[in-house]
Amino acid sequence: MRLPEIRSALHVLASDIEAKGMTAEAGKLRSLADETKRRPAVRRAPARSMPMTPAIEDRIRDTALAHPSWSMERIGAYVGVSGGRVSEVLAGFRR
Known part of the structure; x- marks a missing residue:
């Protein structure tokens, strides 16, 4: 049941x-x-990173080219986004 x-x-x-x-x-x-009803799906934590814009994506790509030894986390910290966003941009999921 x-x-x-x-x-x-x-x-x-x-x-x-x-x-x-x-x-x-x-x-x-x-x-x-x-009490057996599901609660509505809502965001419980505020978004911590700024919205992605084409300018930020270009800055991520430019930084990655200029500093190939940097990790994605370091590039993200430099640009102001998370390492996951850097990964998405560099892997082509964004754009």
Whole structure:
């Protein structure tokens, strides 16, 4: 049985219990049933890097060419983005 089915069964059970006059218990069951719902997907942490622009992408490429021994993390720190963004740009995922 999956969570949506369990939630529906709990609501039916709550209705049956409420029909017998036990409204407080039915309310508790409904509350428990509602706890099985998924929370909406929201960003919990703020974005830490600035948005990518063509100028930043060009700067990453230029820095990588000028300093081939630098790591992606170092290039990212120099440009002001994460090493992952540097990897995306250099691998061609951006542009």
